[in-house]
Amino acid sequence: GSTIMRMDEGMDTGPILAQAALTIDPVDTGETLTARLSQQGAELLTETLPRWLAGEISPQPQDQTLATLCRPLRKEQGVIDWTHAARTISLAVRAFNPWPAATTTWNGVSLKILRATAEPELVLDQPPGVVVATDGRVVVATGAGVLRLEHVQLAGRSAMSISDFLRGQPGLLGSKLGAA
Incomplete structure (x- = not known):
C-alpha cells in the first residue's frame, strides 16, 4: 500500500499522515505493481495534503514493531535456480x-523469463532446468513441480510468446536451462 508521512532523520520512520492498502493481484509484476502504487500514492497525496494544511490531520507515530526493511535489488538476484x-x-x-x-x-546465452506460471502438482522425471513439452505446454522441471513458460526474451532479441520462440528455436525443447 501507500503511506503519506512526515520526514524525519530515519529511513521511512516519520509520523504517518495517511495510509491506503493495496491488494497484490495474482498476475501483478514488479512493473504493474509499481504503476498501481504510483497511482494510489498520487491520489492519496492529493486527498491528504489539503487536510494536512487545514490542520485536520494529526500525525500518528509509526509502530516500529511492524516495520520491514529490504535491501536494494541486485542483478544477480534475478538468476533462476x-x-x-x-x-x-x-x-x-x-x-x-x-x-x-x-x-x-x-x-x-542469457534468456529472460518474462511470464511463467507454477504448476506445482505436475512432476516430471527430469532434472531441474530441463525443458519439455507436455499436454500442449512448455514446462521446465524444478525442485518441486514445473514452471510453465509463457513469454521469454533471448538476449538481443524481442520478447515473444513461448510458441513463437519455439518456431525459431525448436532446440529449446529437451535442453537444460542454466547449464554452463
Whole structure:
C-alpha cells in the first residue's frame, strides 16, 4: 500500500499522515505493481495534503514493531535456480519484472523469463532446468513441480510468446536451462 508521512532523520520512520492498502493481484509484476502504487500514492497525496494544511490531520507515530526493511535489488538476484520450487521461481519472475528480470542461460546465452506460471502438482522425471513439452505446454522441471513458460526474451532479441520462440528455436525443447 501507500503511506503519506512526515520526514524525519530515519529511513521511512516519520509520523504517518495517511495510509491506503493495496491488494497484490495474482498476475501483478514488479512493473504493474509499481504503476498501481504510483497511482494510489498520487491520489492519496492529493486527498491528504489539503487536510494536512487545514490542520485536520494529526500525525500518528509509526509502530516500529511492524516495520520491514529490504535491501536494494541486485542483478544477480534475478538468476533462476531451477532446484527451487516452481512457485518460488514463478514469484521471482513476477517480482523481478522488469528489473533485474528473472534470467537463466540457454546455450550460453542469457534468456529472460518474462511470464511463467507454477504448476506445482505436475512432476516430471527430469532434472531441474530441463525443458519439455507436455499436454500442449512448455514446462521446465524444478525442485518441486514445473514452471510453465509463457513469454521469454533471448538476449538481443524481442520478447515473444513461448510458441513463437519455439518456431525459431525448436532446440529449446529437451535442453537444460542454466547449464554452463
